[in-house]
Amino acid sequence: MNAFNIIIVRSFMDGLPYSLQESAKIDGANDFTIFWRIILPLCTPVLATIALFVAVGQWNAWFDTYLYNSSNPDLTTLQYELMKILQNTTMGHLETQMHSVELVVNKLHKMCRLNRLKWLFQW
Numbered sequence: 001m002n003a004f005n006i007i008i009v010r011s012f013m014d015g016l017p018y019s020l021q022e023s024a025k026i027d028g029a030n031d032f033t034i035f036w037r038i039i040l041p042l043c044t045p046v047l048a049t050i051a052l053f054v055a056v057g058q059w060n061a062w063f064d065t066y067l068y069n070s071s072n073p074d075l076t077t078l079q080y081e082l083m084k085i086l087q088n089t090t091m092g093h094l095e096t097q098m099h100s101v102e103l104v105v106n107k108l109h110k111m112c113r114l115n116r117l118k119w120l121f122q123w
Contacts, residue, residue: 005050012046013039081107 016039024034062079069075081104 001050001054005053009043009046009050012043016042076107078104078108 020038020042021034024038029037060079062077062083065077065080066083085101085104
């Protein structure tokens, strides 16, 4: 959670009408009940948006693999392999590009095979 996400959630909550909170207070609800039963369900769209931002940010986090795991080529992520392809395409070598694509396809095949085996052994 970063400051940008907090600003988005806060501005969304500021846009909710205060009359909802007032009517809940008149009905006898305390602050926790107002937040839990009225405010939070109305914030579902903004929370889904923040979840999407965080998920895309984690999906594109290839730099972590570059920093912490670049010494072991067997333990890379798909994002890291795609970034290596993008870096190779800027050089303009077609042979290197084809080799990178082949490496990614092999890596994907290997990851799918390992995930399938993990799934089989969970029974």
